[in-house]
Amino acid sequence: MNKAIEHYLLRLADTALTQSQRIAEWCGHGPFLEEDIALTNVALDLLGHAKLLYEQAAEVSEQDVSADDLAFLRDVDAFKNPILTELPRGDFAFTTLKQYFVDQFNVLLYQALMDSQYQPLSDIATKALKEVRYHLTRSRDWCLRLSLSTDEAKQKMQAALDDLYFYTPELFETDDQLNQLMAESIIPDMSALHNQWQQQVDELLNKCQLKTPTSGWLATGGLRGEHSEHLGYMLADMQFLQRAYPGCEW
Amino acid sequence: MTKTTTPLSESQVKAWLGDVKDPEIPVISIADLGVLYDVTVDNNEVLVTILPTYSGCPAMDTMQEDIVEHLKQQGVDQVRVVVKNTPAWTTDRITKQGRRQLQAYGIAPPLEKSGQPISCPQCGSTNTTCISQFGSTACKALYRCEDCLEPFDYFKCHV
Numbered sequence: 396m397n398k399a400i401e402h403y404l405l406r407l408a409d410t411a412l413t414q415s416q417r418i419a420e421w422c423g424h425g426p427f428l429e430e431d432i433a434l435t436n437v438a439l440d441l442l443g444h445a446k447l448l449y450e451q452a453a454e455v456s457e458q459d460v461s462a463d464d465l466a467f468l469r470d471v472d473a474f475k476n477p478i479l480t481e482l483p484r485g486d487f488a489f490t491t492l493k494q495y496f497v498d499q500f501n502v503l504l505y506q507a508l509m510d511s512q513y514q515p516l517s518d519i520a521t522k523a524l525k526e527v528r529y530h531l532t533r534s535r536d537w538c539l540r541l542s543l544s545t546d547e548a549k550q551k552m553q554a555a556l557d558d559l560y561f562y563t564p565e566l567f568e569t570d571d572q573l574n575q576l577m578a579e580s581i582i583p584d585m586s587a588l589h590n591q592w593q594q595q596v597d598e599l600l601n602k603c604q605l606k607t608p609t610s611g612w613l614a615t616g617g618l619r620g621e622h623s624e625h626l627g628y629m630l631a632d633m634q635f636l637q638r639a640y641p642g643c644e645w
Numbered sequence: 646m647t648k649t650t651t652p653l654s655e656s657q658v659k660a661w662l663g664d665v666k667d668p669e670i671p672v673i674s675i676a677d678l679g680v681l682y683d684v685t686v687d688n689n690e691v692l693v694t695i696l697p698t699y700s701g702c703p704a705m706d707t708m709q710e711d712i713v714e715h716l717k718q719q720g721v722d723q724v725r726v727v728v729k730n731t732p733a734w735t736t737d738r739i740t741k742q743g744r745r746q747l748q749a750y751g752i753a754p755p756l757e758k759s760g761q762p763i764s765c766p767q768c769g770s771t772n773t774t775c776i777s778q779f780g781s782t783a784c785k786a787l788y789r790c791e792d793c794l795e796p797f798d799y800f801k802c803h804v
């Protein structure tokens with residue numbers, strides 16, 4: 396059981412960490428000062444969630460590892476995040492829509508995880524939910540604002556949707572270990588969660604007057620450690636310090 | 646080396662910790678912010694439990710160091726600080742005094758009931774607009790007063 400829990404904790408932690416790293420890349424590049432600060436604050440919250448999740452994963456791991464080891468010393472094929480969160484940050488529309496998809500997922504997931512039969516996960520969810528709810532308010536607002544403004548902004552939002560849409564089902568992908576955790580009510584039923592998510596997303600995209608694409612390449616593989624070429628570059632950047640100066644601390 | 650003869654009391658330690666301020670909002674103590682959760686003394690060893698505000702709050706490390714440093718100045722060497730996430734911190738934990746201190750410092754305190762207007766800490770006007778959902782730190786949003794035209798930080802409601 397611990398193996399499956401560790402596997403899932405890493406899935407969530409890697410998702411939070413990669414998402415955090417991508418939006419932190421906006422630091423100093425935001426479209427204007429307030430938004431630059433907002434993006435990095437969201438990144439900081441997500442990094443906090445990753446830390447809590449890695450600490451718990453280190454706790455249940457049979458190996459003698461720390462949260463830092465898990466974040467900074469694992470290679471691409473050990474990462475379990477969906478491909479969605481490792482995609483390059485793109486333009487502001489792309490970042491905003493991706494953030495909305497992830498925020499909507501996080502809110503529904505952490506809401507459900509509060510009832511987890513595994514207490515540490517329920518505790519982390521209680522803490523994280525307060526923050527991701529706020530993220531969702533922000534990213535929803537931005538999706539509406541961009542989609543309903545100038546033609547150029549609307550076009551960029553539509554292009555972002557066309558590019559991103561078929562990466563989203565992977566958020567809900569399961570495997571034998573996750574199915575086992577679902578059976579034990581440690582994690583929620585992922586297909587039910589997907590339905591709830593889809594309903595919320597359809598409603599917003601409708602308000603945004605954006606057209607949902609009907610076909611595209613369906614992303615898969617993150618849970619098995621199969622990633623796009625982008626993750627390697629991200630890790631090279633993010634893990635550089637710990638690789639070059641092992642054990643280095645601030 | 647003389648050691649204090651009277652055993653340390655928890656209320657004494659709490660009183661000393663009243664001087665430890667939030668490193669990012671130096672007018673409010675960690676007690677009034679609701680971050681200080683529990684103090685226990687066992688055989689002159691002090692255990693301080695704190696609740697982090699936001700998961701990624703970069704001030705938590707400084708707070709821990711400040712607690713240890715403050716108690717060291719009072720002659721207490723054996724201090725352990727534990728960070729706990731349960732119960733999760735909320736802005737309801739901020740004391741009445743803490744709210745007044747925020748207000749006096751120019752930060753609008755978190756609303757106690759949703760739906761209330763946010764009032765300007767400078768002139769008290771409720772004619773205010775949100776400029777950005779995130780201000781200078783994760784716990785604040787940026788507002789502007791439409792009457793005196795001053796921008797101000799609002800300590801976000803976190804429940």
Ligand SMILES: [Zn+2]
Nearest residue numbers: 765768790793
């Ligand atoms: Zn005013």
